[in-house]
Amino acid sequence: MTIKFLDLEAAHEELSSEIDAALRRVVRSGQFIHGPEVESFETAFAAYCEARHCIGVGNGLDALHLILRALEIGPGDEVIVSSNTFIATWLAVTMVGAIPIPVEPDPDTHNIDPRRVANAITSRTKAILPTHLYGQPADLDPLLELAKHHGLRLVEDAAQAHGARYKERRIGGHGDAVAWSFYPGKNLGALGDGGAVTTDDPKIAERVRMLGNYGSRTKYVNPVRGYNSRLDPVHAAVLSVKLRHLDEWNARRVAVAGHYSRQLADSGLGLPVVPDWADPAWHLYVVRAPHRQALVDHLREAGVQTLIHYPIPPHLQAAYADLGLARGSLPIAEQLATEVLSLPIGPHMSAAEVDAVEAAVQAFYADEAAR
Ligand SMILES: *Cc1c(COP(=O)(O)O)cnc(C)c1O
Numbered sequence: 001m002t003i004k005f006l007d008l009e010a011a012h013e014e015l016s017s018e019i020d021a022a023l024r025r026v027v028r029s030g031q032f033i034h035g036p037e038v039e040s041f042e043t044a045f046a047a048y049c050e051a052r053h054c055i056g057v058g059n060g061l062d063a064l065h066l067i068l069r070a071l072e073i074g075p076g077d078e079v080i081v082s083s084n085t086f087i088a089t090w091l092a093v094t095m096v097g098a099i100p101i102p103v104e105p106d107p108d109t110h111n112i113d114p115r116r117v118a119n120a121i122t123s124r125t126k127a128i129l130p131t132h133l134y135g136q137p138a139d140l141d142p143l144l145e146l147a148k149h150h151g152l153r154l155v156e157d158a159a160q161a162h163g164a165r166y167k168e169r170r171i172g173g174h175g176d177a178v179a180w181s182f183y184p185g186k187n188l189g190a191l192g193d194g195g196a197v198t199t200d201d202p203k204i205a206e207r208v209r210m211l212g213n214y215g216s217r218t219k220y221v222n223p224v225r226g227y228n229s230r231l232d233p234v235h236a237a238v239l240s241v242k243l244r245h246l247d248e249w250n251a252r253r254v255a256v257a258g259h260y261s262r263q264l265a266d267s268g269l270g271l272p273v274v275p276d277w278a279d280p281a282w283h284l285y286v287v288r289a290p291h292r293q294a295l296v297d298h299l300r301e302a303g304v305q306t307l308i309h310y311p312i313p314p315h316l317q318a319a320y321a322d323l324g325l326a327r328g329s330l331p332i333a334e335q336l337a338t339e340v341l342s343l344p345i346g347p348h349m350s351a352a353e354v355d356a357v358e359a360a361v362q363a364f365y366a367d368e369a370a371r
Pocket of ligand 1: 059060061062088131159160180181
């Protein structure tokens with residue numbers, strides 16, 4: 001038996017007739033850029049996120065990039081990011097010529113530590129850009145407070161957090177603007193690249209839309225230098241189908257996570273810590289694993305696929321060597337990178353598969369203890 005890290009085939013199988021109908025509809029419509037499929041998805045996703053506006057864009061990195069451009073953040077500006085995130089968060093900052101200022105995470109939640117953010121603010125800081133890592137909301141209230149106090153923007157990287165809630169309210173409209181990815185493996189995934197921006201601010205919405213469409217509101221009139229970054233109707237149509245099932249699919253992820261957290265409590269793994277104000281979307285179930293490589297090998301032999309999110313923090317990537325952030329400069333992110341392991345989780349995992357993962361983990365640490 002192989003237990004897949006994420007079973008995308010099963011996801012598409014469950015919705016195959018609805019997805020086929022959506023694809024046929026797009027092909028028949030003859031409209032392959034802009035149009036009603038995109039508009040209706042944008043309306044539905046904004047409503048789902050409890051935000052006023054949604055703009056479809058090409059992918060999650062573009063969503064972040066276009067937000068920073070819309071906020072006129074550029075060369076010389078500083079943007080506070082988590083030291084523990086996927087590199088795209090940092091890439092968006094450097095794409096506009098600004099400087100990523102990494103702040104260490106809370107070692108329990110792995111999300112940016114608001115208590116450390118205050119110390120990182122300088123006269124050049126323009127924005128705070130937390131990631132809702134693994135689908136766990138970052139602690140937004142203290143960040144909103146700091147942003148208000150210092151006149152900064154709050155931009156959220158919600159690429160892993162479709163459906164998550166912070167203090168009962170959905171992620172999507174807490175900060176000035178929120179970036180989403182519909183990469184196929186995300187909780188809400190397209191059949192290729194896709195992304196969106198949600199915001200309550202009509203000015204930001206308008207600017208993001210213009211920037212993603214060549215810097216143009218009216219065809220062939222270009223007030224600013226823009227990009228081509230749009231959500232294609234084919235993806236919007238499929239996402240509209242999947243959005244109707246997102247809450248149910250997330251509920252199944254919650255069930256898998258709950259099972260792991262109960263059954264693995266005494267296993268030897270460090271388990272996810274969920275603050276009482278958080279309703280995570282459980283994009284990933286990330287543990288801290290003593291003897292990680294040996295556990296990965298053991299699980300692989302037992303047929304259990306695992307992944308590491310992420311093995312190398314952005315500041316230690318060759319891509320960011322020029323920032324001069326040496327090994328040892330961000331010890332919490334560096335330590336997490338050596339310990340974290342993502343167990344299989346998804347809406348199509350059977351109870352038997354969840355049990356098998358747990359048994360394989362228990363067996364490994366029982367053997368370790370015996371040695
Ligand atoms: C997936 C992801 C992105 C990038 O999204 P793409 O659609 O792949 O460009 C950005 N940030 C985080 C945290 C992600 O997980």
